[in-house]
Amino acid sequence: MTAASGxxxxxxxxxxxxxxxTAARELFxxxxxxxxxxxxxxxxxxxxxxxYRHYPTRGDLLVAVYADEVAALCDQGAALPAETAPGEAFFTWLDAFAVHVATRRTLAFAGTESDGDRRTELFERWHSALTSTAERLLARAQDAGAVRGDVTxxxxxxxxxxxxASGADPARVRRLLSIVRDGLT
Known part of the structure; x- marks a missing residue:
């Protein structure tokens, strides 16, 4: 990390x-x-x-925690291909993504509610990073024949x-995602 001075x-x-x-994530x-x-x-x-020196406002802290979690999800997506077969890597990451979205939605919105421009910029960056990660994993899974080639x-x-969106219960999210997986393979 770098300080505000660069x-x-x-x-x-x-x-x-x-x-x-770490403390903020636990308490949140x-x-x-x-x-x-x-x-x-x-x-x-x-x-x-x-x-307050590191995070002058609650919003700054919320954004930092959520951004850290998005980065970890993207890092997981980058590491999975080295250790897992293409289809399994894709579905493992998609599971983590869906559980993340289900359980962290409140945190994401809380950290970006105050300024519409800021929210758009942050959400665009997060969305772009997650989409790029998903694209790489999906393309690899499709090339291996583990996922239908006609889905984007x-x-x-x-x-x-x-x-x-069906709820924040990770078990329910995983159950529903297993049904989606059947349709994607």
Whole structure:
């Protein structure tokens, strides 16, 4: 990570930022996006000033947590082809994507509700990164004959989003996605 000045962060500052993101993610999971910022700083083992130096507003912290999760999902998509067969890599990632959308929707919206322009820019970046990841995995699975060749990434992501919209229960999302998988293979 880099500081706002464009210079790399000092090691202790980078560590504090990571501690804050971890604590925020845990508390947002437990209490929702309205979790007390003081509690996040306490759980991270830093002072409030450190929290506000890294994340001046609740929205900044929410965006950082969600952006970190999108990056992790994209990283997972990049790593899967090296360790998994094309079809399995695609469906493993699609499962993670659908569960992510189902369980993190509130966090994504909470971090980007205040400024319409900001929301559009952030959502476009996140959408683009996730779509690119899905495209690579889908093309590989289609080339291997593991997924129908007549479906597009837009169609597959629309189906995954529809499944995710059915509720935040990961077991239900996975069950419905298994039905979609049957139709895609």
């Amino acid at each position: 210079r790399p962060r000092r090691a202790d500052a980078e560590r504090n930022a990571r501690l804050l993101l 999971d437990e209490q929702g996006p309205g979790a007390p910022l003081d509690e996040i700083a306490r759980r991270a083992g830093v002072g409030n000033a450190t929290l 990434v837009t169609e597959v992501l629309a189906l995954a989003n529809a499944v995710a």
